Amino acid sequence: xxxxxxxxxxxxxxxxxxxxxxxxxxxxxxxxxxxxxxxxxxxxxxxxxxxxxxxxxxxxxxxxxxxxxxxxxxxxxxxxxxxxxxxxxxxxxxxxxxxxxxxxxxxxxxxxxxxxxxxxxxxxxxxxxxxxxxxxxxxxxxxxxxxxxxxxxxxxxxxxxxxxxxxxxxxxxxxxxxxxxxxxxxxxxxxxxxxxxxxxxxxxxxxxxxxxxxxxxxxxxxxxxxxxxxxxxxxxxxxxxxxxxxxxxxxxxxxxxxxxxxxxxxxxxxxxxxxxxxxxxxxxxxxxxxxxxxxxxxxxxxxxxxxxxxxxxxxxxxxxxxxxxxxxxxxxxxxxxxxxxxxxxxxxxxxxxxxxxxxxxxxxxxxxxxxxxxxxxxxxxxxxxxxxxxxxxxxxxxxxxxxxxxxxxxxxxxxxxxxxxxxxxxxxxxxxxxxxxxxxxxxx
Ligand code: NDP
Ligand code: 2IT
Numbered sequence: 001x002x003x004x005x006x007x008x009x010x011x012x013x014x015x016x017x018x019x020x021x022x023x024x025x026x027x028x029x030x031x032x033x034x035x036x037x038x039x040x041x042x043x044x045x046x047x048x049x050x051x052x053x054x055x056x057x058x059x060x061x062x063x064x065x066x067x068x069x070x071x072x073x074x075x076x077x078x079x080x081x082x083x084x085x086x087x088x089x090x091x092x093x094x095x096x097x098x099x100x101x102x103x104x105x106x107x108x109x110x111x112x113x114x115x116x117x118x119x120x121x122x123x124x125x126x127x128x129x130x131x132x133x134x135x136x137x138x139x140x141x142x143x144x145x146x147x148x149x150x151x152x153x154x155x156x157x158x159x160x161x162x163x164x165x166x167x168x169x170x171x172x173x174x175x176x177x178x179x180x181x182x183x184x185x186x187x188x189x190x191x192x193x194x195x196x197x198x199x200x201x202x203x204x205x206x207x208x209x210x211x212x213x214x215x216x217x218x219x220x221x222x223x224x225x226x227x228x229x230x231x232x233x234x235x236x237x238x239x240x241x242x243x244x245x246x247x248x249x250x251x252x253x254x255x256x257x258x259x260x261x262x263x264x265x266x267x268x269x270x271x272x273x274x275x276x277x278x279x280x281x282x283x284x285x286x287x288x289x290x291x292x293x294x295x296x297x298x299x300x301x302x303x304x305x306x307x308x309x310x311x312x313x314x315x316x317x318x319x320x321x322x323x324x325x326x327x328x329x330x331x332x333x334x335x336x337x338x339x340x341x342x343x344x345x346x347x348x349x350x351x352x353x354x355x356x357x358x359x360x361x362x363x364x365x366x367x368x369x370x371x372x373x374x375x376x377x378x379x380x381x382x383x384x385x386x387x388x389x390x391x392x393x394x395x396x397x398x399x400x401x402x403x404x405x406x407x408x409x410x411x412x413x414x415x416x417x418x419x420x421x422x423x424x425x426x427x428x429x430x431x432x433x434x435x436x437x438x439x440x441x442x443x444x
Contacts, residue, residue: 003032006048017100019320023107023345024051026352030427034412038435044443046435053080053106054087057153058099061127063145066135074098075146077125077153077161080106083437086157087123088113088373088380090164093142093171095130101320102126105164108344109373111430112366115405118377123159125150131166132286143174151179156187156383162376163192165319168238168283169204173197188383191376200379201391202398203372207342208242209395210371210402211315212250215340217406218361221420224337227251230269232311232331234258235318236282236289239342239369243315244275256306258318259289263306265299310334317342325350332358341365352423359419367405367426374401 001009007028011021028047035041061075076099079087089109092102102124110122129142154161163172169192176190176197183189193199202209219226229252233240236257244254253269257278266274274296281287293300307314307327314331316323322343323331328351331339338361341347345365347355355362375398382388389397405426412432413425 001045001048002042003028003035003047006051009048010051014100017103019100019345020103020107022349023104026349026423027107027111027427027431030424031431034428034432040439041435044439046438050081050110050431050434050438051107053078053103054082055079056099056103057150059149061129061142061145061149063138063141065138071142073127073129073142075125075127075149076102077150077159078102078106078123079153079159080122080124081110081434081438082121083434083441084114085119085121086155087159088120088162088376089122089124090126090162090373091167091171091175092124092126092164093129093131093166094126095128097126097128104320105344108366110434111427112370113373113377114430114433115367115408115426116370116374116377116401117404118374118381118401120160120373120377120380123161124164125161126164126167129166131171136170139171140174143171144178147175147178147182151182154179154189155183156189156380160376160380161190162373163238165237168192169194169199188380191379193379198379198383200375200382200388200394202394203375203379204238205242205245206375206398207239207369207372208244208317209246210374210398211239211243211317211340211342211368212246213371213399213402214363214368214406215313215315215338216250217403218338218340218363218422221410222361228253229312230255230310231313231315232256232306232309233342234263234306234316234322234346235343236278237318239372240317241275241279241282243317243342244270244278248272248275252313255311256309257289257292258306260318261288261303262290263301263304264289264293265301265306265309266296267309307331312337314339315342316346318346319343320345321348322346323351324348325354327351328354332360336360339363340368342369344369356421356423361422363409363422364426366430367409367422370405371398371402374398
């Protein structure tokens with residue numbers, strides 16, 4: 001089948017999976033030209049095989065809350081593609097989680113992991129469990145109930161989960177502990193583990209730091225300095241906070257952060273002390289970003305996203321489709337020069353269209369946020385060696401991987417006028433490696 005026919009067929013077969021179709025459509029439309037240069041791909045129906053996940057596990061998770069009430073959630077693991085290495089990708093706990101969202105994330109992860117240069121296939125998992133307001137013991141019991149079902153499908157050489165929204169060090173610790181109890185082995189099947197039991201230095205920081213490293217590579221193509229630039233960040237979780245930390249160390253000004261309830265606005269940029277407050281607020285007290293506005297008496301946009309403020313750079317780092325066509329228009333009118341995505345698919349197709357048309361520096365998540373899974377890959381390597389690297393060593397490798405991903409985007413995405421279409425570059429580069437690996441391994 002031709003690439004465009006595959007897309008139409010997937011739309012017919014999965015009409016209730018909008019996020020999955022959105023991610024697939026973006027990739028298919030940008031790789032079509034390259035795909036058509038390889039008639040052997042069509043003979044092997046490669047694109048359809050690459051769009052459909054290898055397998056999906058879905059199951060009920062029953063657990064008992066602190067009041068003794070039985071709660072039931074759905075759990076999933078999508079093993080999308082393992083042509084270049086074991087399935088690899090995070091676990092998301094959020095009330096919105098469904099099969100469409102996890103299928104889009106597993107699909108994107110396959111191309112992202114291909115770009116990292118490390119041997120990792122793509123996968124994603126999660127549950128519609130809502131961690132907000134749950135006690136530590138409830139989170140632990142839930143994690144154990146999820147892994148009671150998941151453990152037989154994962155392993156250090158088959159499928160290696162990690163964190164994502166709602167899943168950080170605490171949750172990975174609980175899941176890994178229970179996994180070990182069930183599997184009776186100690187090979188590091190999760191990444192993002194604590195440093196005391198096989199975790200890698202710089203893994204918590206990696207996605208945010210990696211996004212800033214990617215941004216620096218993009219800015220360098222136009223000779224722009226990060227110092228003094230105003231950056232709007234969305235989210236206040238793992239990715240957002242470490243993005244902010246690296247930006248502050250480089251002399252940039254972080255003017256916004258947010259959560260699902262609203263946005264704080266600090267026109268002169270938040271200070272290191274204020275960022276420390278946000279770390280504590282989010283990771284220890286598990287509070288809301290509104291409390292920051294109360295503590296520091298700054299502006300707070302209740303129920304609003306950050307994109308209306310004046311900034312030079314936007315780094316969406318919360319969730320999918322959090323920046324739409326109207327937001328893109330406002331950012332462009334306010335003179336934004338770069339958008340680098342910490343989240344997965346945060347910009348809607350209309351927003352992406354506007355960024356590409358305006359020819360600003362626009363990096364899609366699968367390139368810009370690949371630092372997290374890259375250091376996960378380095379954690380796997382360290383676990384296999386039963387050895388660990390220093391923070392400097394891991395950070396140097398992270399910087400070199402982000403530079404390499406940027407170079408791949410430039411190679412495949414440079415347009416006739418010399419500008420770089422990072423969407424096309426990332427999709428074609430990511431696709432070609434997986435496609436060649438699949439071709440070489442036959443129809444399986
Ligand atoms: P966290 O759970 O640590 O933080 C998520 C942040 O995003 C919170 O501030 C949360 O606010 C906000 N958020 C979540 N869902 C929504 C929503 N529906 N609407 C508005 N705000 C929302 O997650 P991470 O920082 O790990 O993940 C953020 C993004 O980065 C995700 O898209 C994830 O897929 C992506 N990513 C993460 C990587 C990682 O290593 N962790 C690697 C690569 C990408 P609230 O507290 O109100 O829910
Ligand atoms: O979206 C992502 O790349 C992640 N959530 C991190 C995945 C991983 O395996 O570290």
